[in-house]
Amino acid sequence: MKEILLILLLQLVYVPLFTLRTIFLVKNITALAAILGIVEMLIYVFGLSLVFSGDQSFAAMVVYALGFGIGIIFGTKIEKKLAIGYIIVTVNTQTKNSELVDTLRGSGFGVTLYTGEGRDSSRHRMEILTKRNREEELLAIIEKFEPKAFIISYEPRQFKGGFLLERMKKNARKNSSF
Incomplete structure (x- = not known):
């Protein structure tokens, strides 16, 4: 046994x-x-x-x-x-929800906003790169402000430059000075 x-x-x-x-x-x-x-x-x-x-x-x-x-x-x-790694979340909404964008940015998420044309009206798209361990938090914020948003998330294989990478470098320098 x-x-x-x-x-x-x-x-x-x-x-x-x-x-x-x-x-x-x-x-x-x-x-x-x-x-x-x-x-x-x-x-x-x-x-x-x-x-x-x-x-x-x-x-x-x-x-x-x-x-x-x-x-x-x-x-x-x-x-x-x-939750190792990063995800990119693409959020499509009917309106430019400035309150959502401000809340996401205030929570430390880097948000890039685009405006496009849909079949019947204009659309607004946000692209957000974040650590996978923050995915649930991100989705909860989006759900609170835009419950009808169309959301796609996927994992990038690699990335270079941008808001998140700069912040990570800054945090690494800050942590190495102790």
Whole structure:
């Protein structure tokens, strides 16, 4: 029974590490991905050796598979909590909502505003680049001021210059002076 519980525990550690390693690779955080990969492989080999040692019980194989599935759920939850990286949120509204723009800027979001032509009237589009861990906060502010806004969010692969990058550099200089 101890072996079965150990197999489950190993999978619940291995799969979230696998998930995080994959995300770090996609986000080009290769050194951390390599370290996680080493730990991940040690756990993987040890877990498989438990499953395939001795009588190779059907229960051990089922627990191994169940642990993998549950580990995917845990890995996803951990990644959502970490919210690594940035998103771009595009907000389309019917009116130029200055109160919304001012509130977003006052909350530290960089907002670029565009005006365009829709089929029936003019449209106003805001582009907002922010850290992923602020996405819920951003969406709540938008919802409060523009509940009918059309919103698209996506992750940029890379970016250069602009408001957010300048602020990050300024904060890094400020923090390094302590």
